[in-house]
Structures are given as C-alpha cells and as structure tokens.
Amino acid sequence: MQFNVKLFAYFRDNRFKERLSEYPEGTTVEDVIRSLDIDLEEVGVLMINSRHCTLQQEPQEGDQLAIFPVVGGG
Template sequence: MKLTIQLFATFRNGRFKEEQKEFADGITLGEVVAELGIAESEVGMALVNGRHATMGQGLDDGHLLALFPLLGGG
C-alpha cells in the first residue's frame, strides 16, 4: 500500500520533505517511524490524516503521515 509521508524540522535532515512510499499492508505507525530511522522518543507529534495517532496505530492505503520532532512555542 502507498503512504504519503511528510517530515518537518530536523527530521528533514538527510531525509526528505514529502514522499510517497510503498509499505506492506498492516504496517503500524511505529514501524514506519522505525523504517525512517527515527527513534520513537524523538517524535513530538505524529499525525495520520491530520489527527494525533499512537505508534501502535495501523495504517491504510492512502494515509497521510506528518511527523515532527518535539518542538513547541510561538
């Protein structure tokens, strides 16, 4: 299945801003994060289709993931 992944702030360093990638059916958010080489503890905000998601959440074809390190403050 295909997922669109958006990375922000320092997660872009050495990776990408936005990419569509193929993943095995039934993959979880945590597994995608691990495949990207990001430690779960570094993730400040993970959104699936704009809503907060847990690392155990299963993903479906066409989902949009947005991953941010812990930032905060405006």
C-alpha cells in the same frame, strides 16, 4: 499499499520532506519511524490525516502520515 509520509523540522535532514511509498499491509506508525532510523524518543507529534495518532496505528492506502519531533512555540 501506498501512503504518504511527511517529515518536519530536523527530521528532514538527510531524509526527505514528503514521500509516497509502498508499505506492506499492517505497517504501523512505529514501523515507519523505525524504518527511517528516527529515534522514537525524539518523536513529539504524530498525525494521520490531520488527526493525532498513536505509534500502534496502521495507516491506510492514501493516508497522510506526519511525523514531528518535539517542538513548541507560541
């Protein structure tokens, strides 16, 4: 199964902006984050296909998973 992972802010440092990869069925958002060696505590916002999601959610074929650190502005 393939889905797209997008990283933002300093999560991109030494990683990537966006990458389409192959994942086993049943991969959770948390699995993806751990595989990227991102500290779970630093994760602020997660979205699949522009909707907020949980760590336990399983992205599907062709999904867009966006991972943001804790950020704010205004």
